[in-house]
Amino acid sequence: MIKVSNLSKKFGSHISLDNVSCEFKKNESIALMGANGAGKTTLIRSILGYYHPTNGEVSINGLDPIKHRTEVLENISFVPQLPPPIKLNIDELLQYISISAKVDTDKIIHYANEMKLDIKSNMNKSFFKLSGGMKQKLLIAISLAKKSDIIIYDEPTANLDPKARDDFYRLLQQNEQDKVLLFVTHRLEEVKDLVNRQIYMDLGKIVSDDRF
Amino acid sequence: MKNLYLIAYLDLKESLRAKWFLVYSLVFGGMIALFFIAGVTESQVMGFSGLSRLLLMYIQITIVILPIFILITTVRSISGDRDNHILEYMLSFPISLKQYYWGKIIGRFITVYLPVIFAMIIAVVYGAFKGADIPWSIFFLYTGLLFALSSAFLGIAFFISSFVKSSEVALGIAFFIWIFLLAFIDIALISLMMQQRFSTELIIGISLANPMEIFRVAAISLFDPELTVMGPVAFYILDSVSQSMFVLLSIGYPVILGLFFAFLGYKIFEKKDLV
Numbered sequence: 001m002i003k004v005s006n007l008s009k010k011f012g013s014h015i016s017l018d019n020v021s022c023e024f025k026k027n028e029s030i031a032l033m034g035a036n037g038a039g040k041t042t043l044i045r046s047i048l049g050y051y052h053p054t055n056g057e058v059s060i061n062g063l064d065p066i067k068h069r070t071e072v073l074e075n076i077s078f079v080p081q082l083p084p085p086i087k088l089n090i091d092e093l094l095q096y097i098s099i100s101a102k103v104d105t106d107k108i109i110h111y112a113n114e115m116k117l118d119i120k121s122n123m124n125k126s127f128f129k130l131s132g133g134m135k136q137k138l139l140i141a142i143s144l145a146k147k148s149d150i151i152i153y154d155e156p157t158a159n160l161d162p163k164a165r166d167d168f169y170r171l172l173q174q175n176e177q178d179k180v181l182l183f184v185t186h187r188l189e190e191v192k193d194l195v196n197r198q199i200y201m202d203l204g205k206i207v208s209d210d211r212f
Numbered sequence: 213m214k215n216l217y218l219i220a221y222l223d224l225k226e227s228l229r230a231k232w233f234l235v236y237s238l239v240f241g242g243m244i245a246l247f248f249i250a251g252v253t254e255s256q257v258m259g260f261s262g263l264s265r266l267l268l269m270y271i272q273i274t275i276v277i278l279p280i281f282i283l284i285t286t287v288r289s290i291s292g293d294r295d296n297h298i299l300e301y302m303l304s305f306p307i308s309l310k311q312y313y314w315g316k317i318i319g320r321f322i323t324v325y326l327p328v329i330f331a332m333i334i335a336v337v338y339g340a341f342k343g344a345d346i347p348w349s350i351f352f353l354y355t356g357l358l359f360a361l362s363s364a365f366l367g368i369a370f371f372i373s374s375f376v377k378s379s380e381v382a383l384g385i386a387f388f389i390w391i392f393l394l395a396f397i398d399i400a401l402i403s404l405m406m407q408q409r410f411s412t413e414l415i416i417g418i419s420l421a422n423p424m425e426i427f428r429v430a431a432i433s434l435f436d437p438e439l440t441v442m443g444p445v446a447f448y449i450l451d452s453v454s455q456s457m458f459v460l461l462s463i464g465y466p467v468i469l470g471l472f473f474a475f476l477g478y479k480i481f482e483k484k485d486l487v
Binding site: 048070076080087095096 | 214225300302307
């Protein structure tokens, strides 16, 4: 599904990704680990088509994520590390998602309820005014409702309490079939029951890649 | 197209709730109210009176404040979203960059243009209610000129927004451009004229390349078709083009300039890393 070939990305003189090659296939759940500045986020952003590679290429189901951005992103769900301060209210945000990505709003509400988040009573509230945990729960609900083949989570549980984390992992287990699940995490023990592959990055390179 | 309108609609809704929009609308609406309270329509200066006098004053103040309002409220549109990671999340959905960028421009254009034009409509309606003669030719000219000025500065603002890394830098550049176009070009041109190193036509040509300057000249051209208040410069302008052609130029040129910068901004947005 995802093929990264000899990918390098430089920002000025700083090398963020150094000739990285890897492949992620259907039914793989990967924990992407490494110290700060190892290149994890750069790799994810390259997969999402945000960065123009200095060298090498990324292909998602055979398509370049920059040249075929809309086709590629139809099949990707993404939850960032920190929820952005979006000023739209929840109703407008859901409208944006349902129209642009053809996601059923009822499904988002369903997954939000599963995450113990009542969004129906908060529809007119600005997204950025929700608590950190509520924002994260909503983004997770959206990612699950989107029914993508590739789900990318960048430290998704940072703002969640233990109960919400359990809900999140339960929902993921129910939805991980036939997908690529990519977790950026510093806490392997939290996702070890979900993942079957662990990649460790350092200084822009993949230093270990273990399957189990 | 559906996504383009969606982005425009959501940007418009977001802007309408923003505090800057409230201040922006109050400034232009308040200005008109202040003119009526101060009895501008009853005064007569240089032969202008009634609603014509009011609209002339309105436009003279608008020349100064509209560009800086548009620049500072718009220049952070994309750079601000990039700064605080909104772009990273919003662009993870299947929206093309073209739809996102031009949708934002359409939404923002409606936001900045409507209060300015609405204030003028209020003036005309209130003036008519008070029994004043409505100067329709001036009203339609100003509608076109404000459209053109808004387009020019919106395009410039989106151009800046597309390449700057932080919103602070974007604000700094916006402020510099405003000061440069408002004052520095005039000061520089006066000193050039004093030195007489360049031909007068060139100096006037450079001056009229400034969208604020062309707006200023066109704004008085309906009151003063001979442009006598401008002195000898008027001869050069009116010798080169007719008055009606000059009015068309003063609307067409800023619109094209705005579209050019907006398009340049889009190309940068498309070619650069998004976050």
